[in-house]
Amino acid sequence: MLTFTEELLLLLGDEEGLFLPVKEHAFECALAGAILMDLAFAFRIDTDLQALVVTDPVPTGNPMLDRVLEKISARTDVTDAPAWIRVLATEDAALIREQALDSLVDRRILKRQHNRFLGIFRSVSYPTLDEAPLQAVKSRIEDVVSDEIPDPRDVALISLVDACQILPDLFPEWEAKQTASRLELLRRMDLIGRELTGAISEIQDQIIRAARAQAARFKKSLLTLALVASAAVIATVLMPGIGVPDRYGPSLPAQLWFDGTWKQFSGYLLLALSVAGLMIAIALKKQLLAWISGSHRWRLSHLVLGIACVFVLFMHTGFRLGDNLNAALMATYLTVLLSGALTGVVVGGAPHFRQISLSRVFAARRILIWVHALALCPLPALLIVHILSVYLY
Amino acid sequence: MKRIALVVGLLWSIGMSMTAALAAEGVSYEKAADMLYQVMSANREVYTRVVVQRLSVDEEILVASEHFEDDAGLPLPSQMFRFVAEAVLDNTENFSYSLLSLHPINKKNGPATDLERQGLEHVADNPGENFYGQEELGGERYFSAVYPDYAVVEACVQCHNNHKDSPRRDLSVGEVMGGVVIRFPMD
Amino acid sequence: MQAVLGLTLLGAAYVVVTMTVAGDRRMLLSGETTHAHHQLEMACETCHGRSVFADAKAAQKALNKNCRKCHEDELKAAKDSHSRKRFRNPRMAEYWDKLDARQCTPCHIEHRPEITRESAVTVAMDFCVACHSQGEQDIRTTRASHAGLGFETCATAGCHNFHDNRALFEDFLLGHAGQPEPTRPAVHGLTARYRARPVSTDKALQPGDAVAPPDALAEPGALQHWAGSGHARAGVNCTACHAADAAKDAPSSQALAHWIDAPPMRVCMECHKPQAKTFVLGRHGMRQHPGIAKPRDLPGWMGRWLGDPGLPVRMTVGEARLPMRADAHPAMAVDCASCHTEHALDTAHAALEACASCHDDAHTRSYFDSPHHVLWQREQAGEAPPGSSVSCASCHMPKLEHRKKVRTTHNQNDNLRPNEKMIRSVCLDCHSLGFSLEALADPKLIRNNFTGPPGVRVHSIDWAIARSRNPEAPED
Known part of the structure; x- marks a missing residue:
């Protein structure tokens, strides 16, 4: 199973021309949010209005998640979810991206490719090897927005994607107003276990807020x-x-x-x-x-x-x-x-x-x-x- | 005493080697300047005697005047000297010369470089002696020689003593009035 | 995008070809060319030479050499006070950094309209400060009368010029000091001499002697004008100009075979050499100056496509920078016949009406209400002696004497700038030096063509007198 972080990366891809600053800033925050969601779904953390607390410090076995979990346990100066999103977005987003991409390469979904331009700029790109996982993620989102009863993971995923404001890019045929009302409805439905609802909506809110602040x-x-x-x-x-x-x-x-x-x-x-x-x-x-x-x-x-x-x-x-x-x-x-x-x-x-x-x-x-x-x-x-x-x- | 002998010996050998270096290329700067000076002064003397003296004094056909064109007359010997010097500059950059004085009628003919001043003072204070030296002008090194210029005839003295722009009015015949400066660029 | 890129590359290639091989290069001009040179804009090599990628110093040298090609004689005639010769002497090295008078371009750069002042000077007009404010050359200490003067006034107050001081140097001022204004009518000596010269009528031709095709003879006025002209008086028949290419002694029937209706200017120039020589020195005729670069050579077929634009032979009214009359046709070009009406060759017309038929500035318009014009009318009416009147040509194309011969200069710019150049050749014939200096220093008086007294005081004569009386003491 892919983590939220990996799914999000697949959706955003390394495609060209994401010039809109909101998206770009959201992306860093969304990566931070994704990893928090991964930890929440693994029942390692919980959040409320005042604090984000580690409920279970036992490693998950995924090195990317465990590194962040360790960081959250170790640091006492950062307490609540908004602060952690800010910290992870600024300090860890690049590493999280690297680790998630490594994982996707290991699973032979993406391929790592080294490029050079004008002999000065070196870059790495990740062309897709296996289209299936991306299609799967996309169809899950489509299902959520259509009338299917969603899985809690799907609700969490769509919150992340929504926070990144890339829905119109992924599904240009969707009516923005309808999508918005459907998402609002999903959010109010108590579809996810009590332990998770707070965390997810809190994280989504914070992603959006942090992204907006950065974009602003x-x-x-x-x-x-x-x-x-x-x-x-x-x-x-x-x-x-x-x-x-x-x-x-x-x-x-x-x-x-x-x-x-x-x-x-x-x-x-x-x-x-x-x-x-x-x-x-x-x-x-x-x-x-x-x-x-x-x-x-x-x-x-x-x-x-x-x-x-x-x-x-x-x-x-x-x-x-x-x-x-x-x-x-x-x-x-x-x-x-x-x-x-x-x-x-x-x-x-x-x-x-x-x-x-x-x-x-x-x-x-x-x-x-x-x-x-x-x-x-x-x-x-x-x-x-x-x-x-x-x-x- | 030994030290003095050493210094003198050193200076002597430097001087000799420089002379040798100059001689290796043909004539030394000093000698070349001396020869040019001979030509210049002979020319001036002939112009003064054969043209100016004869036409304006002896035969009274033409006047010799500072404003010779307006007065339809002859250029003064010193003017003639300068015209030729300017014409030489049109033809070559291998040497240049000028007629200067510490107390010129026209300020532009006063000393313009330190060496010119030094040389003009030297020939004025030491009648019969020339002055040789080197100087740097416009980024190039020059060998410069200064020769005394005497008040040869009464006319020179008359004009210089009576000209309204003359800074010195007590000149007499035979006295050093200024000097001829001859310059070579040293490659 | 690629189309645009391709097009501009093509454009660049074209421009580079025009720069290096041939073509119209006026688009490269970095700024408006001065009045003096704009007629030659298309012949870059006239000034720029071909110093491709020479270092800056060599390029400057080449440029200055070309300045001298056209201007050296005039500077020589002006007894240049700051001659290149004097400053080339290495003893003047100290001055090279202050204002390098060995070259023209330190003070006269082309294509810089913004910093171009009177007489194409491109440095501030207080340039004298560069050398005459220090040491022995400090004019404020060596001339007490100059102590409080600003350097911007040296060359602008009618006292000094950088190059031409023929009418301004101290002895000249003293020589003309105290002259009263002459009582009129004064006479311009050379003009009077010229007008009174004996004219031989030995070879004079009568209307019946004219050799021309019948239709040319029938042209209204032509025969009559020619018969009254100097040409007829001097035995110059129609064929001499209209069939100039025929052998000189060919019988008239053969000469008529070479007949052309409108002879080119070179026909006039062949006989009137001195006039032609000075004509090409002024702005009317400068396009025929021999110093102007020829178009760059290109093989035939390429030349047709890409060749340099030929330099028009004649200046036209439309290209003039001075105000021209609205009824003067822009395409009208200046040649001999423009002023000397064909056939009649009326010099009186050429001296005045011809000028005013194109030029339309305040100075020209005011002339007709000026005292000079009154004198002209009197002489024309025979009420005043020859040479006593003043036309445009009297001042701008004066009679000059060269090797005992009196001729009209056809370089109307020769004595124009700085205007003190006019004093010796023109003004002093009728006016005192003091009056002339002040009149020429008063721009208002120039605009109204010298109607009224000068409104400007020029102190140079007074100061020269004071200093000559007491050279040691401060003058006032």
Whole structure:
């Protein structure tokens, strides 16, 4: 039998493009929740409003569960379920994932595969060998939502999946409202033994809450950075070029904007930053970075790089937009920066405009990312021409 | 005493080896400068005597004037000297020369480097002696020679003593008025 | 996405080819080119040479060499006060870091409209501070009168120029000090001499002598205008211009076989060499300057596709940066006939109406209400002696003497910037130096074309006098 943790991993897979931050944060919390549920179903722990207590310290025989059980027994500073979800999500999620994946590989459900990209990014992926277990898990969820009388394990599983907010992705044909009411009904039914009901609903609540809190934190940073980036780009477009002092002799502005050496320095720095930003984006897109525990940080650093680019661009141009081909280069580059920044504003700001439906936000985000990538295409060509023309003339 | 002998011996051998090094390439910088100076001063003397003296003093056909173009006259010998020096710079970078003074009518002809000042002071204080040295200018090493420039005729003295921009008005014929500086870049 | 990527790669390839092989490269211009050079924008090599990937120093050197190619003579004529020659001497090494006068580009960089000031200067106008604020060169201590002056005023107050001080140096000021304004009508000596020159009528042709096809002879006014022109007076028949390619002594019937209705400019230039030579130095004719780079060579079929845009031979009204009249057609190009009406070759027209038929700035418009114009009307009416009037050409294309011959310069930019260049060749003929300096330093007076007294005081003559009286003491 698979543990909740393993089932959850199967459902989430290592598929591409889980870009929605809520899901991503939920995933770490859900892993923590899954392992707690596994322990609850093994009758090793119990929870109430005040505390999460170990009821039976005897090992379960599953090393992944036993490690966590030992940790819960040993630590006295963490008492209640919410705290344990936070602790496990931040400290153990990556290891839990590793262990669960190992177990799935051992059972020949998944295959471990090592990849390299650009000689820099190394990654491990887990293609499916045996589709059956995943289908089994999915059909169990389907059964729960249809009118079948569910098994307690199935109720627990669907709570986890629901907490991860991946139901619409797994079963796109389901009506969201109907599913919600059915889940609400299941939750109220006393289908699971008394010992477990409290634990499961408590854990599910906590997963959702913790995920929301993390997502909110991320979105707040994302929104702040994206707003800074957007403002910087818009300023670059609107501000008049900064003049140089009308005094003979070297001055910082004159050196920055009219001295060949400085221009080369800022120009190549800008190029390096832009390439770094692009590498992060590619790595994220190709899932070459450990996205479970860190992709949001990488995404934020992509944005920080973007802001750094606007700053270095200012060093390079002093708000001058250039002429002819230089103007074309500037326009394209600013389009890349602005579309990127606005994507951040849309995603990070989504919770603030509730009247706009999520699908609209997705559509806006898709269009912006498309513009972001499209504007990127002519950049290398324009850059080559820009750099060549400086050295040729 | 021994130490002094050692130092003197060392200096002597360094000097000899430098001279030898210069001689190995042909003529020493010092000698080349001396020869150039001979050409320059002979040229100036001939221009003064055959052109200026004859046309403006003896035959009174043309005036010799600082503003020779406006006055439709002859350039002064010192001007002629400088025109040629500038023309030489158009043709070669292998050497350059200038006519300078510690008390020039035009400030641009005052000493511009430490060596120039030192050399001009040396030739003024030690009549009959030349001054040789090395200096670094614009990141390159130069051999520089300074030769005394005398007030040869009354006209020189007259003009310098009466010019409104002249800082010295007590010159007399035969006195050192300034110097010719000849420079070679040392590879 | 891939299509976009492919397209831009194609675009980049095209641009790289235009950069390295041939094609129109104006899209590479990093900023508006100055008034002086915008007509040559498509001929990059005129200035840039072919120093591909040379190090910065060598590239600068090559660039400056090309500056000198066109501007050296003019600087020589200006008795350049900061000549390259003087600063190339290694003894001036100390100054190379302050303001490198061995080269043009430290002060005049192209394609930087934002920092380009009067006379294409691209450093702040207080540049004199670089050298004249220290040691023996500190002008504030060596000239007491200059103690309180700002360095931004040296070159902007009508007292000094960096290159051309022919009418500003101290002895010149002293030589012209105390002159009263001459009583009018004063006469521009060279112009008077030119107008009074004996004109031989030995070879003069009559209307009946004209050799031309019948339809050309029938063109209204043509014959009559030619008959009254200097050409007819000097024995220049129709075929001399309209069939210039025919042998000089060919009989008229053979010459007519080579007849062309509109002879190109080179026909004029063949005889009027001195005029042509100066014409290509000014902005009207600079596109024919021999220093302009030829389009890069490409084999035939490639040339047709990718060749450099040929440099238009003539400047057009549409390309002008100065204000032009709305009724002057943008495609109208400047050649000899634009000003010298064909056949009549009216120099009076060329000296005034021709200019005002295109130029439409305040200075031009104000001319017609100016005292100079009154003088012009009087001379035209025969009420004043020859050479006493002032047209556009009197100042901008003055008569100059070279080897005892008086000629009209056709480089109308020669004495324009800095405007003190005009003092010797033009102003002093009729005005005192003091008046000239002040008039030229007053932008308002230039706009209204010298109608009224100068509103600007230039102290240079007073200070020169004070210093000459008492060189040691501080002047005032």
